[in-house]
Amino acid sequence: xxxxxxxxxxxxxxxxxxxxxxxxxxxxxxxxxxxxxxxxxxxxxxxxxxxxxxxxxxxxxxxxxxxxxxxxxxxxxxxxxxxxxxxxxxxxxxxxxxxxxxxxxxxxxxxxxxxxxxxxxxxxxxxxxxxxxxxxxxxxxxxxxxxxxxxxxxxxxxxxxxxxxxxxxxxxxxxxxxxxxxxxxxxxxxxxxxxxxxxxxxxxxxxxxxxxxxxxxxxxxxxxxxxxxxxxxxxxxxxxxxxxxxxxxxxxxxxxxxxxxxxxxxxxxxxxxxxxxxxxxxxxxxxxxxxxxxxxxxxxxxxxxxxxxxxxxxxxxxxxxxxxxxxxxxxxxxxxxxxxxxxxxxxxxxxxxxxxxxxxxxxxxxxxxxxxxxxxxxxxxxxxxxxxxxxxxxxxxxxxxxxxxxxxxxxxxxxxxxxxxxxxxxxxxxxxxxxxxxxxxxxxxxxxxxxxxxxxxxxxxxxxxxxxxxxxxxxxxxxxxxxxxxxxxxxxxxxxxxxxxxxxxxxxxxxxxxxxxxxxxxxxxxxxxxxxxxxxxxxxxxxxxxxxxxxxxxxxxxxxxxxxxxxxxxxxxxxxxxxxxxxxxxxxxxxxxxxxxxxxxxxxxxxxxxxxxxxxxxxxxxxxxxxxxxxxxxxxxxxxxxxxxxxxxxxxxxxxxxxxxxxxxxxxxxxxxxxxxxxxx
Amino acid sequence: xxxxxxxxxxxxxxxxxxxxxxxxxxxxxxxxxxxxxxxxxxxxxxxxxxxxxxxxxxxxxxxxxxxxxxxxxxxxxxxxxxxxxxxxxxxxxxxxxxxxxxxxxxxxxxxxxxxxxxxxxxxxxxxxxxxxxxxxxxxxxxxxxxxxxxxxxxxxxxxxxxxxxxxxxxxxxxxxxxxxxxxxxxxxxxxxxxxxxxxxxxxxxxxxxxxxxxxxxxxxxxxxxxxxxxxxxxxxxxxxxxxxxxxxxxxxxxxxxxxxxxxxxxxxxxxxxxxxxxxxxxxxxxxxxx
Numbered sequence: 023x024x025x026x027x028x029x030x031x032x033x034x035x036x037x038x039x040x041x042x043x044x045x046x047x048x049x050x051x052x053x054x055x056x057x058x059x060x061x062x063x064x065x066x067x068x069x070x071x072x073x074x075x076x077x078x079x080x081x082x083x084x085x086x087x088x089x090x091x092x093x094x095x096x097x098x099x100x101x102x103x104x105x106x107x108x109x110x111x112x113x114x115x116x117x118x119x120x121x122x123x124x125x126x127x128x129x130x131x132x133x134x135x136x137x138x139x140x141x142x143x144x145x146x147x148x149x150x151x152x153x154x155x156x157x158x159x160x161x162x163x164x165x166x167x168x169x170x171x172x173x174x175x176x177x178x179x180x181x182x183x184x185x186x187x188x189x190x191x192x193x194x195x196x197x198x199x200x201x202x203x204x205x206x207x208x209x210x211x212x213x214x215x216x217x218x219x220x221x222x223x224x225x226x227x228x229x230x231x232x233x234x235x236x237x238x239x240x241x242x243x244x245x246x247x248x249x250x251x252x253x254x255x256x257x258x259x260x261x262x263x264x265x266x267x268x269x270x271x272x273x274x275x276x277x278x279x280x281x282x283x284x285x286x287x288x289x290x291x292x293x294x295x296x297x298x299x300x301x302x303x304x305x306x307x308x309x310x311x312x313x314x315x316x317x318x319x320x321x322x323x324x325x326x327x328x329x330x331x332x333x334x335x336x337x338x339x340x341x342x343x344x345x346x347x348x349x350x351x352x353x354x355x356x357x358x359x360x361x362x363x364x365x366x367x368x369x370x371x372x373x374x375x376x377x378x379x380x381x382x383x384x385x386x387x388x389x390x391x392x393x394x395x396x397x398x399x400x401x402x403x404x405x406x407x408x409x410x411x412x413x414x415x416x417x418x419x420x421x422x423x424x425x426x427x428x429x430x431x432x433x434x435x436x437x438x439x440x441x442x443x444x445x446x447x448x449x450x451x452x453x454x455x456x457x458x459x460x461x462x463x464x465x466x467x468x469x470x471x472x473x474x475x476x477x478x479x480x481x482x483x484x485x486x487x488x489x490x491x492x493x494x495x496x497x498x499x500x501x502x503x504x505x506x507x508x509x510x511x512x513x514x515x516x517x518x519x520x521x522x523x524x525x526x527x528x529x530x531x532x533x534x535x536x537x538x539x540x541x542x543x544x545x546x547x548x549x550x551x552x553x554x555x556x557x558x559x560x561x562x563x564x565x566x567x568x569x570x571x572x573x574x575x576x577x578x579x580x581x582x583x584x585x586x587x588x589x590x591x592x593x594x595x596x597x598x599x600x601x602x603x604x605x606x607x608x609x610x611x612x613x614x615x616x617x618x619x620x621x622x623x624x625x626x627x628x629x630x631x632x633x634x635x636x637x638x639x640x641x642x643x644x645x646x647x648x649x650x651x652x653x654x655x656x657x658x659x660x661x662x663x664x665x666x667x668x669x670x671x672x673x674x675x676x677x678x679x680x681x682x683x684x685x686x687x688x689x690x691x692x693x694x695x696x697x698x699x700x701x702x703x
Numbered sequence: 704x705x706x707x708x709x710x711x712x713x714x715x716x717x718x719x720x721x722x723x724x725x726x727x728x729x730x731x732x733x734x735x736x737x738x739x740x741x742x743x744x745x746x747x748x749x750x751x752x753x754x755x756x757x758x759x760x761x762x763x764x765x766x767x768x769x770x771x772x773x774x775x776x777x778x779x780x781x782x783x784x785x786x787x788x789x790x791x792x793x794x795x796x797x798x799x800x801x802x803x804x805x806x807x808x809x810x811x812x813x814x815x816x817x818x819x820x821x822x823x824x825x826x827x828x829x830x831x832x833x834x835x836x837x838x839x840x841x842x843x844x845x846x847x848x849x850x851x852x853x854x855x856x857x858x859x860x861x862x863x864x865x866x867x868x869x870x871x872x873x874x875x876x877x878x879x880x881x882x883x884x885x886x887x888x889x890x891x892x893x894x895x896x897x898x899x900x901x902x903x904x905x906x907x908x909x910x911x912x913x914x915x916x917x918x919x920x921x922x923x924x925x926x927x928x929x930x931x932x933x934x935x936x937x938x939x940x941x942x943x944x945x946x947x948x949x950x951x952x953x954x955x956x957x958x959x960x961x962x963x964x965x966x967x968x969x970x971x972x973x974x975x976x977x978x979x980x981x982x983x984x985x986x987x988x989x990x991x992x993x
Contacts, residue, residue, distance in 0.1 A: 044723035045730075427890055447894050455896050468887040472909035485895045531891065 029100025031201045031233030032064075032081060033057040038093035039073070039080050039257075040307070048307025050076050051257040052314070053094065055333070058250075060200065063227060063234035065248030065265065067241055067280070069550035071303050073257040074237045078203045081235070082119055083111060099200055116146055120194035124206040126186035130178040136162075136189055137174025143196040157196070164229075165192040166222060168637075182638050184215035188222065195226055202227070205237045212412040213577060214635050217621035220247060221632070239550065241280060242623030245269050253277045256304050256314050259333070263340020269625050271351060273342040275319045278353045281625060283555040285584035290603065291562040296584070297355050298559065299552035302520050313345070320354055321346045373400035374571050375424065375458075375539050378435040382419050382428060382595075391642045393419040394430075394595040401539065404569040408586030408603065410579065410618065414639050416595035417575045421541045424573060425460055426450055438538070456486040456535030463544040465524035469516040475527055476512040479534065486535025505530045505560060522553035529560065533568075541573045546581060558584060579622050583607055588676075591615050594642055594650045597670065601677030609689055612679045613657040616689035633689075649682065657683060727990055734986025740979025744972075748794040757785035759792045759945050768962050778964035780954060790968050793945040794976070800860050800940065801926040807865025808872055808926075809919045815869065816876025817903045821884060831877075834870035842867050842929060850938040860939050864929050868922050875918045879911040913991040920984035924977050931973045947973045 039051040050073045058064040066074050079085045081096050083103055096103045099118055106114060123129055131139055140158035141151070149157060155174075162170035165188040178186055187207060194202060204223065208216035224247060227234055238244050244251055245265060252262040253276060261274035272278045282297035289296075301318035304310060313331050316322040325345050333341045344350060382394040394416040401407050409417045422428040424436065426447030436443040438457060444450045462468035469478060476498070483489050483497055502512065505526040516524055525545060532540050542561065546554035562585060564570060576582045582589065582603075589606040591599040591614060599612040606615060617633040635654045640646050646653045652663040662682050672678040673685050681688065728734055752759075757775070763783030771778045777786035815834075819827040837845075849863045883889065884907070892902050933939030934948030942949060947969035954965035 044727055046723075425890075425894060427893065448896070452896060455894065458894075460891070460894060462887040462891070464887065468891055470888040470892075470906055470910070482895060485897065 028060055030057040030097065031060050031062070031099065032235060033097040033100075034077070034081070034094065035097070036094035037077075037080065037091065037096060039076055039085065039089060040092050041086075042088040042090075043306070046307070047092075049092075049257060050089075050306055051080070054257070054259055056252050056259060056262055058201070058233050058235060061231040061233055062250065063236060063248045065236045065238065065244035065251040066254055067238060067244050067251060068254035069280075069303060069552065070239060071256075071306065072254040074239075074254055075205055076257075077254075078121065078205050078235065078237060081203065082115065082121065117197055118199055119201045119203065120197055120199040121203045121205065122187070122190050122194050122207045124209050126183060126190045127178060129190045130186060132178055135175055135177055136181070140174075140189065140193055140196065143193050147197060158192075161192045161196050162189070164195075164226070165189070167192075182215075183211050184219060184638070187211065187219055191219075191223065191226070195230060195232070198230055199232055201235065202232045203235045203237070206239070207236075208243065209238070209240070213579070213621040213623075214412060214617060216243070217623070217632050218634065220623070223247070240623065241269075241284065241551070241625050245625045246623050253280070256308075256310075258314050258343065259341075260315060260344070261340070261342045263336075263342075264338060267338050267340055273336060273340070273347040273350050274315075274344045275321055275346075275350050275353050276315050278350050279318075280551060282353075282355070283551045284625060285555075285558070285580040286625075288607065289580075289584055291558075291585055295559045295562070296555035298556040302522070313343075315344075321349055371403070372440040374403045374439060375573075376400040376435075376437045376440075377420075377424070378437070380420070380423060380434040380436065381431045382416075382423060382434075383431055389643055392595055392645065393642060394423070397590075397592075397595075397597050399590055399597070399600065401571050401573065403538070403571055404565060405587040406565065406572040406574050406585050408582040408589040409573060409575045409592060410582055410589055410615075411592035412618075412639060413577075414594070414642065415592040417592055418543065419595070420592070421460070421543055421573060421575060424539070425458055425541055426455075457538040458541070459486075459532035459535065459537040459539075460541040460543060461525070461528050461532050461545045464548045465521060465528045466516070466548075468528050469524060469531075471516050474513055474515060475519070478516075478527065479512075479530055482531045482534035501530050501534060504533065504564070520553070521549050522556060525549060525553075525557050526560065529557075529564070533564065533570075536568070537570060539571045539573065541575070543575045544577065545574075547576065547578065554581070561585060579607075579619060591618070594639065594645055596650055597680065598651065599679040600670075601674070601679070605674060605677045610673060610685060611689055612681050613655050613683070613689060614651050615679075617656065649680070657687070657689070659683065724990065728986065731986045731990060733982050734990065737979045737982025737984075737986055740975055741983060744794045744976050744979070745798060747791045748798040751791040751794060755785075755788035755791050757788045759785060759788035760943065761785075768957070768965070770962075771964055777968045778962075780950075780965045781957065781962075786964055786968055789945040789950060790947070790972050793947045793950060793969060793972065796857070796940045796944050796946045797927060797930050797934075797948070797973075797976070800857055801864075801923060801930045804861045804864035804930070805868065805919060805923045805926045807861060808868030808922060809915065811865065811869040812872025813876050813908070813915060815873035817880055817907065819873065820877040820880025821899065821903045821907065823881075823884075827877075830873075834873060837867075837870045843932060846929065846933060847936070847938060850933070855938045855941060857940060860930060860933060864926055867929075868926070872915075872918055872922060875914055876911060879914045880907055883907050883910050917984060917988040917991065920980060920987055924980040924984065927973070927977050927980065 034054045034056055037051055037054040038049065040047045040049045054077065066077060068074055076089070079089070080091055081098065081103065091104055098114060103114070137155060137158055140161055141154040144154035144157045145151065159170045159174060162173060167173050167185065167188055173181070181189070208219050211219065220243065236244060236247055248265050250263065251265045251268045252259050253268070253274065255276050261268060261272065261277050268277060269281065272281060279297065279299040283299065285296060299318055304314065312327040312329055313319070313322065316326040319326065331343050331345045333343045334347055335341055336347065377397055377399045380394060380397045384391040384393060397420060399407065409420065411417050419428060423430045426443070426445065429445040430436065438454055443454055447455060479498055479501060480494060483494050483501070487497065489497055507523065507526050507530065511519065511523060516527070519527070546557050549557060558581065561572065565572065572585065574582060574585050586603045588601060589603045590597055591606065591612060593614050599606060599615050607619065617635050620631065620633045633656055635656070637654055640653055648664045648666050649668050652658050655663065659682055666682070668680045668682050670678050670680045761784065763779065765783065766779050767781050767783040769775055769779045775785050775787065777790060779785055815830060819830045845867055846863045850859055853859050889902060889906065892906050897906070930939055931948035934946050935952045937952065940946040940949055950969045951966050957965055
């Protein structure tokens, strides 16, 4: 090794890892080669099951008991991690490497105050107790915790998810590691919080000049955070190189496919279908000859099926493992041409679903949680209503009230086709029940795992459509064809199907009774992007064919934009903005909507200037006076916001919002507004 | 790790998974040892009476209290009956009464657990408090009182032990049902208009079978122990059965005289059966947890 250059922060050389599952070794990483230079940030992307987390576990020798490195080497700071004895390994973990995982709540000791936990890190490094506490306080300050002293005496459960993750990051950076491993550090956090955490990581990384291994399934996050990116597919690095190059000019069909699956900013269902990647990931440990991606690749030919492509070094320092890398950018699209029917919204008729002054409070007396306050909305046949807001904004409570799983407060009125709906599902008329169905977020828990798919769908047809015998069988086949499932998917249990197929079954169940309104509660957030695209296409097709209406909940604004005709923005259980999707996105919009939109990570380089929201979502037990958003609003005018509740006012036909700001001052309206003001003065 | 397993399972057939799981179970030394022990005693209970070398009920006053020898492998008792044959045959009663009692307790406990776990609220509060009250009483005391009141017979033993086990099993089932209750498929069933009974017994029950199975096996071990104890005290299985507990009760006074074989062999039999059942339960719970 060259003495002059310092060793890489992390290097994998021909790394093979396998897991022993039910008595057999199954390969999860296949000859992985990559290096992270000192101070560099390296992103690892790929769909779930590709082995991303295994890389992190192998690098720190934290593989589970049934996993082992079966070939190759991992070097941290030039030292082979696999060769270290226990004492050296402990020293490595104490001084050189730090890790931050997805769920901060699990990384913190629930029975120890925050201050002690952070101080412990310094004590391990040799500081006496008092000094350690002092250092912990300083460290918490560095991760931008406003009041470290009060946070130090609190326990983890008293902090929000974003705060907990800050504490974990503080502990990770306390040792000034040469390598920081971040495994989906912001997954599960709200977009606004995610953006803050990412900014923080970026700043601290530069401050500490730490090398970062950033693992994420979210391409947008990686695009904004990393110098270099590695794309992992089924345990193999299919493409690797500088971030900008990979995202702007991908040279592996898998990377191209992944990027095309994303609903890009501003794209909507009216502009056609999303691209998908056909097929699915090979099973863990599958024996593969030729290119691992060949079965799903449009470019695959006999060469690909016979010979495993060697990594090809291209210009600008990147590597692609594809025989046809030069043809990858022109990959033919797989999406069949759009056969989208124009949605005919007949505004003269009654709305299919209407909510009038709907509220829900939980508990009673001094601690009444007002989850939803006075929301009025209507939904027309064949359209999608997107519900948007941070967690705790009341989206899910609202959806549960529509379905009759949670009873609304007295005074709330829900109507379907103009007829009043009973508050609980079991009190509702059978016809109303079948008209209102749901697609849950997680198909694993939404399908009874003890049942065969055939029986699940038959039962739904029996209960919702009232069918039996031959007629039911006929409808069963029509229904599975509708959701693009085959006969072979019927006589299996849910666990034998992939996430995307399971979600198709869930969609079939919801559509068994020919519903008028389907609530989609984050239907794609548990799925990989390639599968997400296929499910979104299916939902859009079904809507066009059947004129069904959706109430669509998602934290992913790109997805909401793609499917929604109108969007309702909720904050602390109140409707802040409601209007046509395009108008809500392009503005003029509410300051809260503006902040949400600016927090979305995007693969199209250069995040727009992010609008930071100060502090945390206030407690719904004691909501702020006046405008509930005033405590975090970046555009707060003054006393009027704290005193008066702004009325929902219509700023354009069908587009209303709740803000004291003058129409010209609202975000998204700046350019024309400025011009107007100039002419007035 | 979980994503690894789900992904691999996605394309394997259920049969492969089951076969592999079965292989893991069968390879577990714990489970295997338990299966051999319990299997041996079940075999004894089924065919023991037909194959024993000496009639276990035949008295032979010329050879009373004979030490173990080639003719009488485990010696003879004070009536000259062959201890070896009696130990083999003695498996039958306990292996009838204890499983039946466990079955009764499991059935009632599962039903109670489903109801309390599914409905929650006031139903759960009421039944759970009652259960806690029952749990506070020592098993043997309750059983003794009931047996004295109703009179001892095999069926009373089954009913008493079954009822005493019911609250314990219902707690396990309730905990499992609570976890299932919050899953979306239950909400989906409610939205489909399914009745409570259907949701409890058809939707939820199949998914809580593994913990019930483990709990049942553990309870079986306790039931064997309880039956043997009651028989020893004279409130369980009644003479002239060759039951182990009964035999020990009849002969324990003789240990002072050096006639250890009359008590030791039936005692080993009880112990080995209880240990065997517990090994089974251990192996089962490990395999199902994977």
